[in-house]
Amino acid sequence: xxxxxxxxxxxxxxxxxxxxxxxxxxxxxxxxxxxxxxxxxxxxxxxxxxxxxxxxxxxxxxxxxxxxxxxxxxxxxxxxxxxxxxxxxxxxxxxxxxxxxxxxxxxxxxxxxxxxxxxxxxxxxxxxxxxxxxxxxxxxxxxxxxxxxxxxxxxxxxxxxxxxxxxxxxxxxxxxxxxxxxxxxxxxxxxxxxxxxxxxxxxxxxxxxxxxxxxxxxxxxxxxxxxxxxxxxxxxxxxxxxxxxxxxxxxxxxxxxxxxxxxxxxxxxxxxxxxxxxxxxxxxxxxxxxxxxxxxxxxxxxxxxxxxxxxxxxxxxxxxxxxxxxxxxxxxxxxxxxxxxxxxxxxxxxxxxxxxxxxxxxxxxxxxxxxxxxxxxxxxxxxxxxxxxxxxxxxxxxxxxxxxxxxxxxxxxxxxxxxxxxxxxxxxxxxxxxxxxxxxxxxxxxxxxxxxxxxxxxxxxxxxxxxxxxxxxxxxxxxxxxxxxxxxxxxxxxxxxxxxxxxxxxxxxxxxxxxxxxxxxxxxxxxxxxxxxxxxxxxxxxxxxxxxxxxxxxxxxxxxxxxxxxxxxxxxxxxxxxxxxxxxxxxxxxxxxxxxxx
Amino acid sequence: xxxxxxxxxxxxxxxxxxxxxxxxxxxxxxxxxxxxxxxxxxxxxxxxxxxxxxxxxxxxxxxxxxxxxxxxxxxxxxxxxxxxxxxxxxxxxxxxxxxxxxxxxxxxxxxxxxxxxxxxxxxxxxxxxxxxxxxxxxxxxxxxxxxxxxxxxxxxxxxxxxxxxxxxxxxxxxxxxxxxxxxxxxxxxxxxxxxxxxxxxxxxxxxxxxxxxxxxxxxxxxxxxxxxxxxxxxxxxxxxxxxxxx
Numbered sequence: 018x019x020x021x022x023x024x025x026x027x028x029x030x031x032x033x034x035x036x037x038x039x040x041x042x043x044x045x046x047x048x049x050x051x052x053x054x055x056x057x058x059x060x061x062x063x064x065x066x067x068x069x070x071x072x073x074x075x076x077x078x079x080x081x082x083x084x085x086x087x088x089x090x091x092x093x094x095x096x097x098x099x100x101x102x103x104x105x106x107x108x109x110x111x112x113x114x115x116x117x118x119x120x121x122x123x124x125x126x127x128x129x130x131x132x133x134x135x136x137x138x139x140x141x142x143x144x145x146x147x148x149x150x151x152x153x154x155x156x157x158x159x160x161x162x163x164x165x166x167x168x169x170x171x172x173x174x175x176x177x178x179x180x181x182x183x184x185x186x187x188x189x190x191x192x193x194x195x196x197x198x199x200x201x202x203x204x205x206x207x208x209x210x211x212x213x214x215x216x217x218x219x220x221x222x223x224x225x226x227x228x229x230x231x232x233x234x235x236x237x238x239x240x241x242x243x244x245x246x247x248x249x250x251x252x253x254x255x256x257x258x259x260x261x262x263x264x265x266x267x268x269x270x271x272x273x274x275x276x277x278x279x280x281x282x283x284x285x286x287x288x289x290x291x292x293x294x295x296x297x298x299x300x301x302x303x304x305x306x307x308x309x310x311x312x313x314x315x316x317x318x319x320x321x322x323x324x325x326x327x328x329x330x331x332x333x334x335x336x337x338x339x340x341x342x343x344x345x346x347x348x349x350x351x352x353x354x355x356x357x358x359x360x361x362x363x364x365x366x367x368x369x370x371x372x373x374x375x376x377x378x379x380x381x382x383x384x385x386x387x388x389x390x391x392x393x394x395x396x397x398x399x400x401x402x403x404x405x406x407x408x409x410x411x412x413x414x415x416x417x418x419x420x421x422x423x424x425x426x427x428x429x430x431x432x433x434x435x436x437x438x439x440x441x442x443x444x445x446x447x448x449x450x451x452x453x454x455x456x457x458x459x460x461x462x463x464x465x466x467x468x469x470x471x472x473x474x475x476x477x478x479x480x481x482x483x484x485x486x487x488x489x490x491x492x493x494x495x496x497x498x499x500x501x502x503x504x505x506x507x508x509x510x511x512x513x514x515x516x517x518x519x520x521x522x523x524x525x526x527x528x529x530x531x532x533x534x535x536x537x538x539x540x541x542x543x544x545x546x547x548x549x550x551x552x553x554x555x556x557x558x559x560x561x562x563x564x565x566x567x568x569x570x571x572x573x574x575x576x577x578x579x580x581x582x583x584x585x586x587x588x589x590x591x592x593x594x595x596x597x598x599x600x601x602x603x604x605x606x607x608x609x610x611x612x613x614x615x
Numbered sequence: 616x617x618x619x620x621x622x623x624x625x626x627x628x629x630x631x632x633x634x635x636x637x638x639x640x641x642x643x644x645x646x647x648x649x650x651x652x653x654x655x656x657x658x659x660x661x662x663x664x665x666x667x668x669x670x671x672x673x674x675x676x677x678x679x680x681x682x683x684x685x686x687x688x689x690x691x692x693x694x695x696x697x698x699x700x701x702x703x704x705x706x707x708x709x710x711x712x713x714x715x716x717x718x719x720x721x722x723x724x725x726x727x728x729x730x731x732x733x734x735x736x737x738x739x740x741x742x743x744x745x746x747x748x749x750x751x752x753x754x755x756x757x758x759x760x761x762x763x764x765x766x767x768x769x770x771x772x773x774x775x776x777x778x779x780x781x782x783x784x785x786x787x788x789x790x791x792x793x794x795x796x797x798x799x800x801x802x803x804x805x806x807x808x809x810x811x812x813x814x815x816x817x818x819x820x821x822x823x824x825x826x827x828x829x830x831x832x833x834x835x836x837x838x839x840x841x842x843x844x845x846x847x848x849x850x851x852x853x854x855x856x857x858x859x860x861x
Contacts, residue, residue, distance in 0.1 A: 163731070527660075532662075
């Protein structure tokens with residue numbers, strides 16, 4: 018089969034969400050020619066769904082806020098496993114990256130004095146999230162997308178990369194197919210940046226779209242890169258639970274940031290009972306104190322316990338439901354109608370209002386929402402150099418959700434959008450710089466024809482399994498056996514299931530032609546999902562403790578020795594193996610900052 | 616659970632027909648859920664675009680019983696039990712396959728809009744703006760680029776003026792820049808010439824279908840038309856320009 022089309026760029030960016038767009042802009046600024054490839058139409062990547070805001074210590078609302086406080090919050094939220102250099106760069110550079118968006122046309126909500134307003138969110142000491150109502154991701158992706166196009170990025174929409182090409186151990190390009198036509202296309206590049214986002218589509222209840230199949234993690238692993246922290250999958254505490262067709266759809270943390278309270282089936286505001294030792298004294302101890310904070314007196318009162326970190330809130334909700342104190346459809350209640358006026362709610366949370374009204378028939382200005390945990394975000398991913406976002410494969414970089422290191426064992430809300438622009442920029446600049454020193458490699462035709470033959474194999478089979486059925490089975494396995502609460506026994510079963518499904522992949526058949534064929538696309542995406550699933554299960558088995566987003570019912574406590582290591586995954590003789598790697602110790606002054614505060 | 620029959624457009628380009636599929640439907644299902652179920656159970660090669668399934672990305676636009684809709688926000692319960700539900704691709708765009716339309720020219724339209732250009736910063740850390748000053752521009756920036764307004768616009772849909780008129784989506788995009796209080800770019804020549812704003816005769820069909828409830832005609836198109844008129848057709852200003860030129 019022929020490769021109908023070839024392109025050459027100094028830097029190839031795979032993924033056109035926030036990180037990919039920001040990387041493309043940085044690489045162009047550095048003088049590189051840039052190809053930007055995305056699976057969806059431009060502007061539809063998962064970034065568009067981000068709601069609550071992006072964290073940056075601008076200090077607009079509280080002058081006491083600065084990068085040190087943001088750094089400390091991030092490190093503590095990550096339960097000891099964040100890379101301190103990434104956390105420092107992130108906290109220090111986020112303010113400039115956010116302000117720059119405004120110079121490119123973004124319009125964030127304003128504070129009284131005309132500067133950007135900042136909203137409180139879980140785990141952040143001060144109100145810190147620059148936002149636009151509850152559609153911050155849309156504002157970010159539109160701004161970056163228009164800026165990247167005007168700066169001259171060469172955009173390839175609805176084009177899926179399924180193989181990285183290595184020549185002499187160095188990444189030399191990528192092989193992709195156009196989704197509308199099914200034709201194959203080769204991208205040659207001097208350096209390649211993975212900005213492919215998340216992997217939540219491997220679970221059944223998820224806030225992630227069809228795109229989030231862990232492509233970048235699998236591409237990097239296949240090219241010989243190391244993965245890290247794969248056991249840490251964030252279950253966002255508040256997804257919709259009813260009706261069934263929208264189960265998992267995200268309900269922004271902004272609802273709680275704006276004063277929303279969580280209650281169980283008995284009407285009890287239960288989060289007061291779940292403040293972990295680490296955060297004792299940081300949160301309100303009575304409903305009255307929490308109410309005063311919501312009403313605006315934020316110096317004399319502490320924030321409500323609904324604003325604890327996501328791992329804590331998600332586990333609390335599961336515990337309430339398991340104790341028989343859930344809502345009618347197996348969640349808990351989230352109510353903002355008693356704390357804010359209908360006008361305020363519609364102004365600050367317009368898309369939540371719309372979403373519940375249209376999809377669940379619930380008016381959130383008068384009634385409570387029913388919510389429960391939903392698969393949301395991968396803290397783990399491709400292991401990268403904390404300064405340059407380079408992987409251990411020469412010429413290959415990774416930024417955004419696909420990369421590991423910044424968030425450790427649990428990500429704070431709002432730290433994802435800022436991650437995208439801080440490390441997208443760093444990766445783009447570093448990849449452009451390296452591209453100046455290397456030339457294009459010749460790619461052997463035999464490798465390409467073998468890859469194309471493999472990708473089209475299911476068309477030649479008849480009467481095999483339907484890829485959608487296989488995907489559904491994988492999602493059920495991950496949901497039931499690799500969810501919020503894990504056990505060695507269930508994880509062992511899951512590992513067997515994943516191996517079995519990997520075998521079944523070779524028996525699937527695909528009907529119809531190659532033009533826009535979702536069955537075929539799903540079959541190709543399943544390769545990545547199964548790689549990701551195996552890596553998550555192996556890491557979850559290995560981490561015999563509970564920490565952050567990873568909870569082992571059979572090992573309920575944290576183990577201090579495991580709190581000093583990250584789990585790393587690599588390929589060895591064609592098998593996936595795990596290893597441990599010590600978390601690097603921050604210098605004394607930063608350690609003191611984390612332990613004692615600013 | 617109940618059964619329901621759907622008629623779905625299948626085929627490429629103009630070469631297609633409606634196919635019937637019968638599936639079980641659950642409580643709360645939307646049209647996109649039904650399409651996905653048809654895909655999983657009957658037609659794995661049925662092409663449809665989607666991403667967020669929550670009305671935020673604007674990918675899943677189609678026509679349901681002839682009306683431009685986001686299929687992820689269109690509940691089956693909005694249709695009478697015996698009523699048939701027909702899903703077809705957006706009519707004002709060429710069809711790639713099944714429910715997927717070729718929207719590439721929309722992206723070309725967007726790239727042609729003169730880019731955002733801010734005034735110098737008000738302070739070292741950026742600009743100062745009041746919330747009330749930015750609300751008009753923020754209304755425009757709610758646009759999820761679902762193309763439903765392009766689809767319904769008769770200038771494009773019935774008269775095919777694709778080369779002459781950028782359409783409501785991109786007038787909204789232009790307004791998003793031009794109503795930003797710190798923007799200083801003059802886009803009136805673009806709007807008058809290649810943008811073809813004069814083709815719009817304010818029938819407000821675009822406003823009616825907007826899933827984000829943007830007042831496209833009143834708040835985007837009319838203010839932009841006024842700017843074009845001020846720039847090119849104001850006799851007093853024309854006189855001033857004439858005198859200055861001497």
